[in-house]
Amino acid sequence: MSAKQAGAAPPRPEPRGEQPELARRVVSGEARAVARLISGLEDGDPAAAAALAALRGSRGRAHVVGVTGPPGSGKSTLCDKMIAELRGRGLRVGILAVDPSSPFSGGAILGDRLRMQRHALDEGVFIRSLASRGRLGGLSRATAAAARALEAAGYDWVIVETVGVGQSEVEIVKMADTVVLVSVPGLGDDIQVIKAGVMEIGDVFVVNKADREGADRVVREIRGMLEMAAGLAWARAEAAHHGPAPGSAAGSVAGPGAGGLPELPLDAEGHPVLPPILKTVAETGEGCAGLVDAVIEHRRRASESGALASRRLEAARAEMRSLIAYRLLDLLEGERGRGVEDSLARAVASGDQDPYSAAEELLAALSKGAIA
Amino acid sequence: MDRKIRILVAKPGLDGHDRGAKVMARAFRDDGMEVVYTGLRQTPEQIVQAAIQEDVDVVAMSILSGAHNHLFPRVTELLAAKGVDDVLVVGGGVIPEDDYEFLKSKGVAAIFGPGTPTKTTIDFIRANLKRK
Amino acid sequence: MSDIESLRKAVEAWKAGVAKSAAKFPERRASFVTGSGAPIESLYTPLSLEGRDLAADLGLPGEYPYTRGVQSTMYRGRLWTMRQYAGFSNAEESNKRYKFLLEQGTTGLSIAFDLPTQIGYDSDHALSQGEVGKVGVAIDSLADMEVLFDGIxxxxxxxxxxxNAPAAVLLAMYIAVAEKQGVGADKLNGTIQNDILKEYVARGTYIFPPGPSMRLITDIFAYCSKSVPNWNTISIxxxxxxxAGSTASQEVAFTLADGIAYVEAAVKAGLGVDDFAPRLSFFFNAHNDLFEEVAKYRAARRIWARLMRERFGAKSPKSWMLRFHTQTGGSTLTAQQPDNNVVRVAIQTLAAVLGGTQSLHTNSRDEALxxxxxxxxxxxxxxxxxxxxxxxxAETPDPLAGSYYVESLTNRVEEExxxxxxxIDELGGAVKAIEQGYVxxxxxxxxxxxxxEVEKGERVVVGLNKFQIQEPKPKGLLRVDPSVGEAQVKRLHALKAKRDNAAVKAALADLETAAKGDANLMPPIxxxxxxxxTEGEICDVLRGVFGEYRPGSTF
Structure with a gap:
């Protein structure tokens, strides 16, 4: 995309400048403009960054909800039903459906939209498929920014759907206000969330396809994990109160999310609060209204307790770091960067230079602006 | 900048023969494109709305039922009505050659019939993108 | 030395000789494979069949396990039914085509419906636009069906x-037309495809989710076993x-897996296996690899017979027999040099006949166009x-039996x-395997x-990736008059104006009640x-109760 198409935007973000044309159209809710802005953000277009800068101030308006779980857990159908439920409540919904890019070709097949396509003609719904283009982790570099764009365009909820295959669930927690972790009976003997070691990120647990055999067992297994975590949280709270007794177990497991278990919030009396575990049948819509309620309830509590504010602070930090990482990669993969990197890489590969000093040299070249 | 070609693969109309559409979707992916697949029974309105939200460079449609002369032009008309003038529209399926001219006059840039190598379609798309 | 040992020695020596000469004169290709990609050896001998019990594997024609065919005389008794699938435009036009086909010597009719009819939409539905009468005949109500079979x-x-999805509705219309002709339902012969599972995986004309779809199917089984006894209630x-692109072994496997699912559903619904299994029929493709295709049909018969007898405990030999219709492979036809398709169809016809089909549709050369x-x-x-x-x-049953190559291929398709x-059993059966996208x-x-493989030239398709020529545009292709849609809509509206709408409302209300309960749905339909x-009205009632199937995406 050329800068001309995106409006008269400066090549770099210009936070105090005039609101670019593209930003104005996004705020007015024009679907094409929102779509174009997201593309620009995905492509690393400076004009898009400028437009996004002009959209600051809308942050915090939308409820950003991450939905993640293993392949085949019915996430897209669940999202489809959540859209219907939210629309029934008069809310506008943006969806970002993230699928992995092929590591071989860099291309991707984005098929999540298929299950939500019946909402295509609803002006209050905006569905966008994103390829992870994952040079760093499982989420697309633009996912957080795209959520901002949808927020600025006036969508009340922004649902980010990702396939839980490891990295992406951990990243989603860094950008979502509420994370819904979807599980399903019959995908294996263990609950998949435990396998992946990502229990700690769930704010709301869903056992989908709950009409299938084994659903109650999955619920019990999740509850067991959460109760173990509750025990730890309790011990932790006690330890903080009394100070760890010498050699006590409590002191040694006080680290956050030890052993892949969630760090649970405490209520006013210091009791750990278990996140809700809901059963849904996305195919029929059963339990989906309750899911929406639970997500709203989570945000209400988090907002009251201050957890939301601190999570957003972490999100901001994570997003900046990710932008820096991508910026560095962009520089390294640029023409001049590649040249410097290539010669250093050759030196390391042939044993003429050690990787540590080569990395230092590369970093120095970057910070001196020798690569830009 | 890291510009990827985004392409919507859709089956308008009611026919369920999606072998070709799915083979093409894979071939596009393997060529480095990002493919948004919308599946069967799509109305022209749904296709156009998806094309806009997904901000695709290309809309590729496949049809084997014979309803192409009705459905393909509906898509190009709706795109034009929405002011979308930078999306390349191509079609495939069982479509008599006699209809190619008519469809081209309606804004369908090319028709790829049975037996077309996937590479031919990919090369055409790469050479004829409206957005650079 | 035993015969087999001396043969083994001889074959080894032969292979050594071949290897030596191959060093000088290499074979055409590094490896040879069947149409489905299975490896083909340089020679087949009795050694290829070692360890198999030929008598038990083959039986005799008309005998268990029916590898050699379901009738003892096969085509010496009666030729297969030559059944040409046809239908387009409106009921009058299709009626004329059927009469033409009957005059030309076809021995059975095969009705193609347009897509709105197959998906349970009336011709005036928004999604029907541009589709009415295109791939088959448009049927909105009994009135159209009366015209379709006028004089037949x-x-x-x-x-x-x-x-498929609305099979119960179209079967009901057929029964009603027959009744008007004074023909009782017990005199009717024919088949409805009624195979919803393959719609989910390959053909796409589904309406309802799997659960209620399976109920409709078992309701038809139960109804027909009493009232339409000679009707083939499903064509799996x-x-x-x-x-859709499967291999020959996959074709057999996924079809029989669907068959197993139907049998299980019917047994679960309380039907006795020997009450409905004799009316199950199958429908296979015929592709170009002559020997592999023959092997495919033979393997399918053998597997099914053993499944029905051993797994489902069927007692009646009629339940063990896999009877099938064949159609030549549409996807094998090329749009390039379309006359070549006549030759392809001839080879495929031979495959179906050597494989013992009960009926056959041969594709026309211009169907890729x-x-x-x-x-x-x-x-x-x-x-x-x-x-x-x-x-x-056609002069003797299963003429390729005993060919080392064909028997080996049969075993191979069977094993795969x-x-x-x-x-699929591990995944919980065909329905689950389909829901998970495995199939x-x-x-x-x-x-x-x-x-x-075709694009890399590893597989030659004559006229497509080898032996191409510059061709003029094909001429004289058949087109459906675009005004057919409008005329059909007019006819539909006229019907709605003149019928007894109160009676329609009452009948639809009864159907809704039945659908919500568990009564057999055939009588209210x-x-x-x-x-x-209308078909759309009936299907809408069922959509309201059952919901609609929405597919996922697999790649």
Whole structure:
């Protein structure tokens, strides 16, 4: 995309400048403009960054909800039903459906939209498929920014759907206000969330396809994990109160999310609060209204307790770091960067230079602006 | 900048023969494109709305039922009505050659019939993108 | 030394000799494979069949396990039914085509419906735009069905209807037309496809989710076993699975897996296996690899017979027999040099006949381009007649039996298919395997592999990637008059104006009540049809109760 198409935007973000044309159209809710802005953000277009800068101030308006779980857990159908439920409540919904890019070709097949396509003609719904283009982790570099764009365009909820295959669930927690972790009976003997070691990120647990055999067992297994975590949280709270007794177990497991278990919030009396575990049948819509309620309830509590504010602070930090990482990669993969990197890489590969000093040299070249 | 070609693969109309559409979707992916697949029974309105939200460079449609002369032009008309003038529209399926001219006059840039190598379609798309 | 040992020695020596000469004169290719990609050895001998019990594996024609065919005399008794799938435009036009086909010597009708009819939409539905009368005939109500069969005595023909999700509605219409002709339902012969599972994986004309769809199917089984005893209540179809890109073994495996699911559903619904299993029929493809295709049919018969007898405890030999219809492979036809397709269809016809099919549709040469013209349809039918009367292939049952190669291929297809069946059982059966996208994924992988082989030239398709020529645009293709849609809509509206709408409303209300409960749905559907409720109205009632199926995506 050329800068001309995106409006008269400066090549770099210009936070105090005039609101670019593209930003104005996004705020007015024009679907094409929102779509174009997201593309620009995905492509690393400076004009898009400028437009996004002009959209600051809308942050915090939308409820950003991450939905993640293993392949085949019915996430897209669940999202489809959540859209219907939210629309029934008069809310506008943006969806970002993230699928992995092929590591071989860099291309991707984005098929999540298929299950939500019946909402295509609803002006209050905006569905966008994103390829992870994952040079760093499982989420697309633009996912957080795209959520901002949808927020600025006036969508009340922004649902980010990702396939839980490891990295992406951990990243989603860094950008979502509420994370819904979807599980399903019959995908294996263990609950998949435990396998992946990502229990700690769930704010709301869903056992989908709950009409299938084994659903109650999955619920019990999740509850067991959460109760173990509750025990730890309790011990932790006690330890903080009394100070760890010498050699006590409590002191040694006080680290956050030890052993892949969630760090649970405490209520006013210091009791750990278990996140809700809901059963849904996305195919029929059963339990989906309750899911929406639970997500709203989570945000209400988090907002009251201050957890939301601190999570957003972490999100901001994570997003900046990710932008820096991508910026560095962009520089390294640029023409001049590649040249410097290539010669250093050759030196390391042939044993003429050690990787540590080569990395230092590369970093120095970057910070001196020798690569830009 | 890291510009990827985004392409919507859709089956308008009611026919369920999606072998070709799915083979093409894979071939596009393997060529480095990002493919948004919308599946069967799509109305022209749904296709156009998806094309806009997904901000695709290309809309590729496949049809084997014979309803192409009705459905393909509906898509190009709706795109034009929405002011979308930078999306390349191509079609495939069982479509008599006699209809190619008519469809081209309606804004369908090319028709790829049975037996077309996937590479031919990919090369055409790469050479004829409206957005650079 | 035993005979087998001396043969082994001789074969080893032969192979050594071949290897030596191959060093000087290499074979055409590094490896040889079947149409489905299975490796082909340099020689087949009795050693290839070592360890198999030929008597138990083959049996005799008309005897368990029916590897050699389901009838003892096969085509010496009666030739297969030559059944040409046809239908387009409106009921009058299709009626004329059927009468033409009957005059040309076809022995059974095969009705093609347009897509709105197949998906339960009336011709005036928004999604029907541009589709009315295109790939088959448009049927909105009993009134259209009366025109479709006007002047065709339904007690004299056997009629196959390619209809799945709304099969119950179209069968009810057929029964009602027969009644008006004075023909009782017990005199009716024919088949409804009624195979919803392959719609989810390969053909795409589904309406309802799997649960209620399976109920409709078992309701039809139960109803017909009492009231329409000679009707084939389902045609479990591998045809479309193959068209979607599967291999021959996958075609057998996924079709039989669907068959198992139907049998299990019917048994679960309380039917006795021998009450409905004799009316189950199958529908396979015929592709170009002659020997592999023959092996495919033989393997399918053997597996099914053993499944029915051993797994389901069927007692009646009729329950063990896999009877099937064949259609030549639409996806094997090329749009390039379309006359070459006549030759392909001839080879495929031979495969179906050597494989012991019960009925056959031969594709017309121009089907990769458009709907077939009358001339093309005639050539297609003549192809069957030449194989029947001139080739000699019909003169003795299972003529390829005992060929080391064909028996080896039969064993191979059987083993591969059984491996798939075990995998599908592990996944919880065909319905679950489909819901999880397993079957779709396997088929799509095979389809993509095939396409890439063609594009790399590893697989030659004459006229397509080798021996191409510059061709003029094909001429004289058949087109459906675009005004057909409007005329059909007018007819529909006229019907709605003149029928007894109160009776329609009452019949639809009864149907809704029945659908919400667990009564057999055939009687209320038949009542609604006779009141001239439209197909769309009937299906809408069922959509309201059952919901609609929405697919996922697999790649």
């Amino acid at each position: 005595p339904l007690d004299k023909v056997s009629t196959s209807m390619t209809i 179809s591998g045809y479309h699975i193959r068209e 458009a709907l077939p013209t009358e001339e093309s349809v005639r050539i297609a039918l003549r192809t069957q007649q030449i194989v029947a009367y001139e080739s000699g292939a 298919a059984l491996a798939y069946l075990r995998r 779709q994924q396997e088929i799509q992988d095979a389809a993509y592999r095939y396409q890439m 038949l009542a609604a049809v006779k009141a001239y409720a």
